[in-house]
Amino acid sequence: MLLQELLGIDEEIYLVEESYxxxxxxxxxxxxxxRVRNFPGAGSIRLIRVREKGHTMGLLFFNPADEEVPVDFWSxxxxxxxxxxxxxxFEALADSILASNPPEKEVELxxxxxxxxxxxxxSLMLVSRxxxxxxxxxxESYKSVFSENRVKRVTEIFELLRKKGYxxxxxxxxxxxxxGMSTLALYRLGLNPLAVEINKCTVCQGLEQQVLNPQRTVIMDATAISKYFEPGSFDAVMxxxxxxxxxxxxxxxxxxxxxxVAVAADEAVLLFSVSSKPEIEILADTLLKAGVEGEIVDNTDSEGTYDQWIFVGRKQKNMFPRK
Structure with a gap:
């Protein structure tokens, strides 16, 4: 696990919060x-501090094995x-705890x-159920779920976008x-997106088949992404x-x-695909009103299944959404 590797520890680790x-x-x-700050014996706790440029990003507390939990672990x-x-x-509480309990190790990340x-x-907690x-x-087996034709279709979209400067x-x-079927195409193109999806089962499927990158996948409701990311966080949303x-x-x-649009940076690329023209017209109308300048692209083929219609554009600088 990356956390153990970064922190140089072998024991198990647990985060108290149930999700990202x-x-x-x-x-x-x-x-x-x-509770730790007010605990009388807090000064004797084994502690690791994770920091970035002087700011505390994380604290780890060592928990020795006992009758209830028979293995050592870090919280x-x-x-x-x-x-x-x-x-x-969090930072104020961390500073208070660290003042009376110096860490045995500090890790800069x-x-x-x-x-x-x-x-x-x-992600690993999800896959392990x-x-x-x-x-x-x-x-399920990889072949029963994932289609190379689907991956190829997304790859072709990017070839089209390159010609259009997007x-x-x-x-x-x-x-x-x-x-992660479309995400797989992005990986093969050398891209490394943060992939979000609300359905735990489909994400678990992608992680089990080692299609989705566990470090770059989050269970999240796409209708609320601005609650978790600041404005301008991404150079492309797709x-x-x-x-x-x-x-x-x-x-x-x-x-x-x-x-x-809310989490996209100025001039960020916005790219979405659907199977029919009426669908893309609904999405395009919203994006244009939200300050995106772009176009609908007819991407129909003889199979008429995947990614038949595309909207692609850029978020404009200092644009106020139209009503």
């Missing part, structure tokens, strides 16, 4: 650290993924690497990634074969489009 998204408002973390607490108020509270390590932790007690879903680069976000997009459920999909 729970780290945004880490209530259990703050409650526990408050990991972090405020690095939190929104501003809880992040400030970038916030990006630390986030990847936290992502991986939750620790996040889904009682799961009865059986693993090739995505930099910090990439893929929404509604499913089991989603492939979204839908089905109908009049009766278009509020869901237009909401995702607005969220995509």
């Amino acid at each position: 998204t729970a780290q945004r408002t880490p209530e259990l973390t703050l409650q526990y650290l408050n 990991v607490f972090t405020g690095a993924l939190a929104s501003a108020p809880p992040k400030a509270s 970038s916030s990006e690497i630390w986030r990847d390590a936290i992502n991986e932790y939750y 620790n996040l889904c007690p009682g799961c009865s879903v059986k693993s 090739y995505p680069e930099g910090r990439l976000l893929e929404v509604c990634c499913g089991n 989603g492939f074969m979204l839908g089905l997009v109908y009049e009766f459920n278009k509020g869901l999909w237009t909401g995702i489009m607005r969220e995509a």
Whole structure:
């Protein structure tokens, strides 16, 4: 596991928050650290500090084996993924604890690497079924789930985009990634997106088949991504074969489009594909009103199945969404 590798420890590790998204408002973390700060014997705790340029990103507390838990392990607490108020509270509590309990080790890391390590932790917990007690879903073979034709189709989209001057680069976000069939095409193109998907089972499938990168995959609702990422966080936001997009459920999909624009940087590429023209027209209308300048691309082929219609564009600078 990347966390153990980065921190130079062999023992098991556990994060108190139940998911990546729970780290945004880490209530259990703050409650526990408050108890540690007020515990009379806190000064004798074995402690590791993770920092970036003087700021504490994480604290690890050693827990020796006992009758209840027969193995040594480290509890990991972090405020690095939190929104501003809880992040400030985490750092204040960490400073208070460190003042009376100097760490036995300090590890300097970038916030990006630390986030990847936290992502991986939750991905591995999902695959091992620790996040889904009682799961009865059986693993399927790679060939029964993944299609090379589907991967090829996405690759061809990028060849088309390159000709139009819209090739995505930099910090990439893929929404509604499913089991990673389109993500696989991005990896093969040398891209490294953060892939988000709300369905645990499909993500688990992609992770089990080693298609999705556990360090770059997050269980997350795409209608709420601006709650977890700051404006301008990504240089491209994309989603492939979204839908089905109908009049009766278009509020869901237009909401995702607005969220995509909200976390995109100025001049970021926005790229989405669907199976029909009416669907892409709904998405395009929302994106254009949200300050994206772009176009609908007819990508139909004889099979008429995947990625038949595309919207691609760029978020304009200093644009106010049209009403």
